[in-house]
Amino acid sequence: MKRTIKKIATATALLASVVVLASCGKNSAKNYSTTGSGNGNYQGVIQNGRYKTSKARGINVAQNDNQFNQKSFESGLTQVSKRVFSPKNYIFQEGQYLDTSTLQSWLARKSAKNPEGLNPAQGKKSDPNPEYVQQIEEQDYMTDNGRSMKLKGVVIGVGINSEYNYQKKTDGPSYTKKISQDEVRRQGEIAAQKILTRLRQKKALQNVPIVIALYKQAPDDSLVGGSFFAYSKNNGNKISGWTKLDYKTMVLPKASATNAQNSADSTDNDNFANFKSQIQNFFPNLSGVTAQAQYHNGNLAGMHITVTTQFYSQTEITSFTQYIARAAKRYLPSGIPIDIRIQSDSEMQAIVYRDAGSDTFRTHILDSY
Amino acid sequence: MKRTIKKIATATALLASVVVLASCGKNSAKNYSTTGSGNGNYQGVIQNGRYKTSKARGINVAQNDNQFNQKSFESGLTQVSKRVFSPKNYIFQEGQYLDTSTLQSWLARKSAKNPEGLNPAQGKKSDPNPEYVQQIEEQDYMTDNGRSMKLKGVVIGVGINSEYNYQKKTDGPSYTKKISQDEVRRQGEIAAQKILTRLRQKKALQNVPIVIALYKQAPDDSLVGGSFFAYSKNNGNKISGWTKLDYKTMVLPKASATNAQNSADSTDNDNFANFKSQIQNFFPNLSGVTAQAQYHNGNLAGMHITVTTQFYSQTEITSFTQYIARAAKRYLPSGIPIDIRIQSDSEMQAIVYRDAGSDTFRTHILDSY
Missing domain, CATH: 3.30.300.190 (GMP Synthetase; Chain A, domain 3)
Known part of the structure; x- marks a missing residue:
């Protein structure tokens, strides 16, 4: 999958004094609110009258040649989140801990210049190692004690390729390597442990549950996206075991x-x-x-x-x-x-x-x- | 308004033995059914399992440079029909009495070759007479006595231009003549009487109420369609008088x-x-x-x-x-x-x-x- 990561201007936090839609009640100092819920969806966080967008906003648009994989990955991740953080008790916040440049380096190949890359070095151009990890998304789950929002958990989706498309020569013919279901799972589990370890190094994420969910990408020519096949809820530094998910599209x-x-x-x-x-x-x-x-x-x-x-x-x-x-x-x-x-x-x-x-x-x- | 009437293949009545969706109840010989109603809409006629399309199907698509005028005219006409033929008591049928070639000749200019044209001859090319009548649509309203559908009334919408665009020379600059509200009304009323007279000559339409509704077309560059401004319900051969409608978009x-x-x-x-x-x-x-x-x-x-x-x-x-x-x-x-x-x-x-x-x-x- 070609990866043309467009430079995305991260939205700077605008502190314009726009009126907060929801009435603030007793807490006039409160500068956030929520979108309101409906149809079993999460309420989303509004800060100073503005929707609080992701720190890695837009990266998934660039990651997917097949846009069905993007929509299906994002909606599927919310489906997984609902198993752990009920929309009745938790408020959804777009990911605030992984920013665009972090994810760009994680999603790229590992190299001397990019030691954080989750994908292996290319190897021989005529027989390259696949890029396994195609997309990553963070979702944050919060509670509201009436004065402030508090982070209660993070959910990370990891999309693993089921096939890898490459060219031996620039502008040459395209080749495809199929990646077996076992290999998809194995590569997902390896990436998950690395991601968990890295997230635990962030101060704000040391004591919250971190859920990691694994998604198998559909091929680029598919008319339907892939699906989530496992998730793990972790309170410590080691992946605690996997719960299988049986979705199919x-x-x-x-x-x-x-x-x-x-x-x-x-x-x-x-x-x-x-x-x-x-x-x-x-x-x-x-x-x-x-x-x-x-x-x-x-x-x-x-x-x-x-x-x-x-x-x-x-x-x-x-x-x-x-x-x-x-x-x-x-x-x-x-x-x-x-x-x-x-x-x-x-x-x-x-x-x-x-x-x-x-x-x-x-x-x-x-x-x- | 340029008028490039595409030749539209009129759908030939297919008598294929497709299964009628609705159960036929007692009358197994009955070869029609309806679409089912909802949200205050009319039920529509299905014949031999197929939707019964208009005899002039598609002509309005070709008549309108501004597609807002088409949607607004068609939806607005149904709105007018509901004043006269309640969806509770009547079933809607796409127009079956005016076919594509009839409407093409009515909508064109009058000439020796086309005596039925509702629009005046062009006159001087440098100062042409406007084409007033831009679109016509027929709707039929039926009742169902359990054995067959019976025609109970016809509604005709007539769209009159509020401006006329023309060129003095082929590929020359475009000129616009505004047509006043009074002139729009006057031209609509003239066309309505001609249409009523012609419809009464058809045997099937001699004894049913014929409603004619007048619509003022929006200019070609408008981001909203025009609106209906009058209708007349007629039991005889002469227009019986007009009921004003006050719609505005x-x-x-x-x-x-x-x-x-x-x-x-x-x-x-x-x-x-x-x-x-x-x-x-x-x-x-x-x-x-x-x-x-x-x-x-x-x-x-x-x-x-x-x-x-x-x-x-x-x-x-x-x-x-x-x-x-x-x-x-x-x-x-x-x-x-x-x-x-x-x-x-x-x-x-x-x-x-x-x-x-x-x-x-x-x-x-x-x-x-």
Whole structure:
């Protein structure tokens, strides 16, 4: 994976005297607030009326040739965090302890000039050592005692490549080395121990739990991101052991050549194929119906569906959206969050979605005055 | 307005034996069904498992250089229809009585070869007569007696230009003629009587109410569409009189040079400016916060807000969305439908919206696995 790290201007802390949105109550000296929560999400930290952005803001955008890996990594990391730090009790803060230049040196190859590099030296150009560690993200979890925010834990996500793309000559052909699941895990565990040791050297992080979660990157040409496969919650300096995570992502409908890996997969694929043919019959010129599916412990846990077609009027968009909401209820599995983006070319025209824990599909049409 | 009417292949009625989604109940011979309704929308007609598209499908796409005029015209026409044919009692069908070639000839200029043209002959090239009638759309309203659908009324929207753009020489400079509000109305009423007379000649339309609604097109460079200003419900051959409609659309925030037209406008603009500065303070790099506002009888009746910014992570998108939902509740007027599209570049990342009649803002984040 080519790594063109763009220089990102770290946002300097602006202490402009902007009004804090939330009323401050008794503590008028309090200069922070939160974004408010909703749908089981964390509240986020606002400082002096501004969102407190990450010290390594933007580094993941540059790290991923496949943007599905970025979104999936970041959302997946929050999913892991919720296992350890409940959104009911903790407030989310973008990572404040690892800055852009630190992460840039960690993510690069190890060398005399860069002893902190987590990736091995290149070796032979004709047969290079893979870069294993592709992205790292820090999340901080806080509590609010009414006067100040206090750090209660840090979660670090580490994305490990499942394949490594390289060129033997500049502008020459591209080669790919597959990296086995065992090797992905092994390299993740090695990186995790190094990261834990380094974080414990920071004064602020000596006594808080540090969670490290390992993510297997999807290949660059994948239409769905990778997934988290293990995490470790650590109170000391040594990795305390790993909890396995069984997440899997795939694209539906599956190419017919691909054999279903188990019968659950196969049923889900059939259901989706029914849904797809139903709406393709309904509407002329329908060009695409695809889904990203996530599995957890072998069961379908959520879907993001995209329907692309050419619409000729707002009334067509309205009718189609209503029809899709009805077909979704009838053909798609119940009990899991699903969203369906209805778009023409690349512009979204409507959204149909069902939240986790709900049995109702909501629709919203993107209209115009 | 240049008129490059693309040849649109009219969808031939496909009688493929696709399965009708809705269960047919007692009438197994019934070959139609509806899309299902929701949010006060009409049910739409499905025939033999397929959505029944308009006989003039796509003509409005070609008629409008400004796509805001198309969306606003079509949605506005449905709004007018709801005054006459309640979605509780009537089913919507895309127009089946005016086909593409009929509308093409009506929308063109009158000439020896095209006696049906609703627009005047060009006249002098250096000082041409404006083309007044820019777009026409038909909607049909039906009832279902359990065995078949029956036509109960037709609604025709007519879009009249508020300015006319022309060139004296091919590839020469562009000139604009403003068309006064009085002239827009007068031309609309003339076209309406001609259209009514022609429709009554069709056997199927001799005994149903025909509603004609007049729309004033926004200029080509407008960031919001035009609006409907009158409609007429007719049982006979002569236009029976006009009901005035007081809709107005505008873009917020208003340029400071523009004087507020009345104090209600000015308050709405101030509220929106507060909302805008609140979220611009909150988040770095915020590039744009604009709104389309619709007024009805002088009161703000709805808003479509677009917030464009550069996001660097999914956690930023989540936090920002929560914050916007809170700021919307606090700063934006209550009791009207509002949606807020949160996007980076041209890709939508999240939606925050409140439906008509609701006091809750819902949020949905467009995530990825």
